[in-house]
Amino acid sequence: MARRVREGPEPLGADAEAALAALPEDSAEELYESAPCGYLSTLMDGTIVRINGTLLEWLGLERETVVGRMRFADLLTVGGRLYHETHFAPLLHMRGEVSGIALEMRTSDGSRLPVLVSSVVRQGGGGSPSLIRATVFDATDRRSYEEELLRRRREADQARAEAEQERLRAEADRARLTEALAVLRKSFLPDTLPDVPGMETAAYYHTASPDQLGGDFYDLLPLGDTRWVFFLGDVSGKGPEAATLTSQSRYALRAAALHSPEPADALATLNTVLLDRYADNGDPRYCTAVFGVLEPGGDTGRARVRLASGGHPPALVVRADGRADFLPTPGGMLVGVLPDAHFATTGTTLAPGDTLLLYTDGLTEARTGPGSDSLYGEDALRSFAADHAPSTPGDMVNALTELLRGFGDGLGDDTALLAFGVPASRPVTDTPPGKP
Amino acid sequence: MDVLRRNNVTITGVADGPVVVLAHGFGCDQNMWRLVVPALAERYRVVLFDYVGSGGADPSSWSEERYSTLEGYAQDVVEVCRELELDRAVFVGHSVSAMVGVLAARAVPERIRALVMVAPSPRYIDDEGYRGGFTAGDIDELLDSLESNYLGWSSAVAPMIMGTPERPELEQELTDSFCATDPDMARVFARTTFLSDNRADLGEVEVPTLVLESARDLIAPREVGAFVHSAVPSSRLVTLDATGHCPHLSAPRATTAAVLDFLEDLWPAG
Numbered sequence: 001m002a003r004r005v006r007e008g009p010e011p012l013g014a015d016a017e018a019a020l021a022a023l024p025e026d027s028a029e030e031l032y033e034s035a036p037c038g039y040l041s042t043l044m045d046g047t048i049v050r051i052n053g054t055l056l057e058w059l060g061l062e063r064e065t066v067v068g069r070m071r072f073a074d075l076l077t078v079g080g081r082l083y084h085e086t087h088f089a090p091l092l093h094m095r096g097e098v099s100g101i102a103l104e105m106r107t108s109d110g111s112r113l114p115v116l117v118s119s120v121v122r123q124g125g126g127g128s129p130s131l132i133r134a135t136v137f138d139a140t141d142r143r144s145y146e147e148e149l150l151r152r153r154r155e156a157d158q159a160r161a162e163a164e165q166e167r168l169r170a171e172a173d174r175a176r177l178t179e180a181l182a183v184l185r186k187s188f189l190p191d192t193l194p195d196v197p198g199m200e201t202a203a204y205y206h207t208a209s210p211d212q213l214g215g216d217f218y219d220l221l222p223l224g225d226t227r228w229v230f231f232l233g234d235v236s237g238k239g240p241e242a243a244t245l246t247s248q249s250r251y252a253l254r255a256a257a258l259h260s261p262e263p264a265d266a267l268a269t270l271n272t273v274l275l276d277r278y279a280d281n282g283d284p285r286y287c288t289a290v291f292g293v294l295e296p297g298g299d300t301g302r303a304r305v306r307l308a309s310g311g312h313p314p315a316l317v318v319r320a321d322g323r324a325d326f327l328p329t330p331g332g333m334l335v336g337v338l339p340d341a342h343f344a345t346t347g348t349t350l351a352p353g354d355t356l357l358l359y360t361d362g363l364t365e366a367r368t369g370p371g372s373d374s375l376y377g378e379d380a381l382r383s384f385a386a387d388h389a390p391s392t393p394g395d396m397v398n399a400l401t402e403l404l405r406g407f408g409d410g411l412g413d414d415t416a417l418l419a420f421g422v423p424a425s426r427p428v429t430d431t432p433p434g435k436p
Numbered sequence: 437m438d439v440l441r442r443n444n445v446t447i448t449g450v451a452d453g454p455v456v457v458l459a460h461g462f463g464c465d466q467n468m469w470r471l472v473v474p475a476l477a478e479r480y481r482v483v484l485f486d487y488v489g490s491g492g493a494d495p496s497s498w499s500e501e502r503y504s505t506l507e508g509y510a511q512d513v514v515e516v517c518r519e520l521e522l523d524r525a526v527f528v529g530h531s532v533s534a535m536v537g538v539l540a541a542r543a544v545p546e547r548i549r550a551l552v553m554v555a556p557s558p559r560y561i562d563d564e565g566y567r568g569g570f571t572a573g574d575i576d577e578l579l580d581s582l583e584s585n586y587l588g589w590s591s592a593v594a595p596m597i598m599g600t601p602e603r604p605e606l607e608q609e610l611t612d613s614f615c616a617t618d619p620d621m622a623r624v625f626a627r628t629t630f631l632s633d634n635r636a637d638l639g640e641v642e643v644p645t646l647v648l649e650s651a652r653d654l655i656a657p658r659e660v661g662a663f664v665h666s667a668v669p670s671s672r673l674v675t676l677d678a679t680g681h682c683p684h685l686s687a688p689r690a691t692t693a694a695v696l697d698f699l700e701d702l703w704p705a706g
Contacts, residue, residue, distance in 0.1 A: 045679035079577020086463030
């Protein structure tokens with residue numbers, strides 16, 4: 001069955017037509033005078049020539065005091081007049097119309113009426129002057145809503161400004177902290193390694209985090225005769241407490257070296273220092289360290305090394321013939337735990353081309369593998385060194401630095417490297433410049 | 437950014453003629469002068485510009501610090517004068533620009549030989565023995581009005597309009613953007629304009645000055661015009677039969693005639 005398609009509204013029934021005809025007439029004049037908005041017309045200089053009853057009622061004014069006697073700007077608050085003169089009037093001149101400008105009018109009882117004004121210029125023709133026609137809407141509700149929005153925005157702006165200040169303050173704090181930590185960290189290490197006659201030396205310190213102090217330290221210093229003392233260690237923990245301990249350990253070992261350079265004695269001295277300082281305060285602290293004495297062999301080209309270890313990973317010797325072996329120091333105990341700690345001593349001789357490497361466990365305990373779940377380990381380190389043998393101390397440290405960089409996030413701890421060795425081919429006579 | 441682009445400088449008129457610089461006041465931009473430019477351009481080289489923070493000037497050159505004092509605006513004038521190598525030009529400043537002209541003429545006297553002050557006021561807020569016509573509270577009301585009326589300003593559109601007045605397809609945008617100013621910049625300009633006090637500077641004006649006042653001006657009433665005239669040593673006062681603060685819009689012919697009279701005395705036709 002076909003349905004009727006509707007086109008447009010249903011025609012009014014006869015009853016509705018009759019009802020419409022019975023409505024009161026809404027004349028244009030009536031609409032102008034009593035419209036729900038204000039109307040006014042002015043000459044181009046603003047002189048009001050016509051105004052409707054609605055606006056007069058809103059403002060509490062009489063027609064005869066307004067028409068021909070007041071200008072549009074006179075209806076406004078003083079601030080509104082400033083805005084009218086600097087923006088509204090120029091815009092109206094430029095465009096011939098403006099719409100929705102928010103202003104405030106003054107009423108006869110002194111209160112303010114927020115309004116929205118739209119104006120249009122009606123060009124005069126045939127001797128009649130141009131007019132400006134304006135409609136005025138009561139914007140009290142809208143204005144209070146806008147003011148609420150503005151207030152919220154100001155609050156948000158202020159909150160944002162405060163947050164920004166807070167961020168800047170935090171950034172400055174962090175910069176100060178980083179700077180303080182950098183200064184403190186420098187106390188763990190010599191500024192530069194001294195030149196040891198007949199030997200080559202190299203060192204590297206990897207900082208795991210700029211705002212977290214680790215606890216690795218090393219040093220290399222002359223004993224006053226031909227001998228040199230070297231040491232490298234790693235204190236337990238992190239943070240300011242560990243940093244204090246690190247600095248103390250380094251200076252305790254320097255002092256001990258000058259007192260008695262016997263490796264096991266120096267570690268015993270450090271052991272005593274740490275026990276005195278930390279054992280009684282309920283916060284035991286300890287470290288691992290290798291301490292040794294180096295005797296460069298002068299003309300023989302062979303350097304003797306004697307070292308002691310307190311719980312530290314073994315030193316690695318990389319020989320000129322390509323071998324790489326640990327110097328085992330079994331049984332060496334942690335420094336700072338027991339009063340009568342035992343420290344294992346060992347020694348070796350470095351021939352030309354040999355390099356001795358000391359390191360902290362940041363290297364061997366770096367996490368590697370697909371899931372970062374296995375440790376790099378001493379075997380891998382030995383293989384790595386063998387692959388790079390023979391090597392100078394500088395080349396070995398550089399290769400290891402690259403290795404450390406390759407660990408990326410797997411390298412969670414500070415790591416110190418210290419290497420020294422006898423150069424492979426010592427010049428026997430002076431070589432003329434430019435002819436290697 | 438070069439100064440001419442930064443201040444959206446427009447040059448028209450007789451290329452080698454005597455130079456007249458027209459400076460807009462607080463509110464809109466150089467388009468305020470559009471009804472007087474044609475007559476001036478017949479005999480003079482007319483230089484128009486927008487202060488940074490207004491009209492088509494480069495908003496990225498604006499800083500609150502610089503434009504919180506009238507010296508900052510005067511610096512714009514000085515830099516435009518230097519860039520164009522102006523020599524003994526006449527500076528016509530509307531409203532607050534009249535005071536900017538006083539400061540600029542003092543800074544580069546060799547470049548500015550005379551001033552025209554259109555509807556000037558050296559101080560808007562009443563003071564002891566002085567009636568500027570406003571209270572500090574009135575100025576706050578104006579700032580509120582600025583905040584309530586963004587006038588179509590949009591941070592997205594402003595850069596597009598900036599510095600491209602020669603493109604005819606942007607004519608509509610120029611009309612639309614007229615008086616549309618970044619509200620933050622407008623606020624600073626309003627405060628600087630209405631809270632400044634340059635009464636003491638008027639006595640130091642050393643160049644011939646035309647004070648052009650509107651007979652019915654709510655912002656710069658006649659007693660302020662009289663004050664300016666009496667304070668500026670070699671000044672002439674002309675009262676225009678005009679209503680409103682912008683006689684160059686509401687009575688452009690009378691305004692132009694008064695300016696041309698003054699220029700004629702400075703540069704008598706040969």
